[in-house]
Amino acid sequence: MIFKGPHLRLPERCLLCGSTCCDTRQALCTPCLADLPQLKAGCSHCLAPLTGHIPSQKILCGRCIKSPPAFDQVISSYPYARPISDFILRGKFNQDLASLKLIGELMATSLSANNHLPPSLLTPVPLHPSRYRERGFNQSAEIARTLAKLLNAPLEKHLIKRNIHSVPQMSLPAKARQKNIRGIFSVNRHINGEHITVIDDVMTSGATANEIARVLKKAGASRVDIWTFARA
Numbered sequence: 001m002i003f004k005g006p007h008l009r010l011p012e013r014c015l016l017c018g019s020t021c022c023d024t025r026q027a028l029c030t031p032c033l034a035d036l037p038q039l040k041a042g043c044s045h046c047l048a049p050l051t052g053h054i055p056s057q058k059i060l061c062g063r064c065i066k067s068p069p070a071f072d073q074v075i076s077s078y079p080y081a082r083p084i085s086d087f088i089l090r091g092k093f094n095q096d097l098a099s100l101k102l103i104g105e106l107m108a109t110s111l112s113a114n115n116h117l118p119p120s121l122l123t124p125v126p127l128h129p130s131r132y133r134e135r136g137f138n139q140s141a142e143i144a145r146t147l148a149k150l151l152n153a154p155l156e157k158h159l160i161k162r163n164i165h166s167v168p169q170m171s172l173p174a175k176a177r178q179k180n181i182r183g184i185f186s187v188n189r190h191i192n193g194e195h196i197t198v199i200d201d202v203m204t205s206g207a208t209a210n211e212i213a214r215v216l217k218k219a220g221a222s223r224v225d226i227w228t229f230a231r232a
């Protein structure tokens, strides 16, 4: 079952506290919106959290210094903490349309506020076809669709293809993730020097993002950015 977007009905109550104070077009009330957790400064390349005193200038994490990832920059809107993680889980497993739409809207707002625009060609991280059949939709594609609409950006939903069913990345330690994912993505066409922005709900180890950026660059992309709603 695939839902279609435009006739989506928004809740009339705040998705978090249930207050009815909200404009019907707003999914969160103003106090709940102000209370969302803020992302702390991290590695300027992959946004990995850094410990200790973080100077204001750009600083790289040890992993990015040792082996620079294939993507050019990661931009995430929020830390993977409650209630941000709840929106993701509700969207992914309960197919909660209001949560999915909210994720796209919050991302668009934070991207605009931080001058990360204008956007390039947007494309979602693909789900494996069998998981797509189980779930009926790809959460990242739904987020990308909302973003493309709100930011007036071009969207190519099927630029990247997922080939082999891998063991879920979440179940593996960081080191095994890179190995598990190698070679499972391919690109559906030649990319003529385009700047591509890959959309995903959450970035954890960065292994998926790195592998996708690698294949996109091999296919001809000049630059690959990763935009995620949350950074673990």
Ligand SMILES: [Zn+2]
Pocket: 014, 015, 016, 017, 018, 019, 028, 029, 030, 031, 032, 033
């Ligand atoms: Zn509220």
Ligand SMILES: [Zn+2]
Pocket: 043, 044, 045, 046, 047, 048, 060, 061, 062, 063, 064, 065
């Ligand atoms: Zn890094």
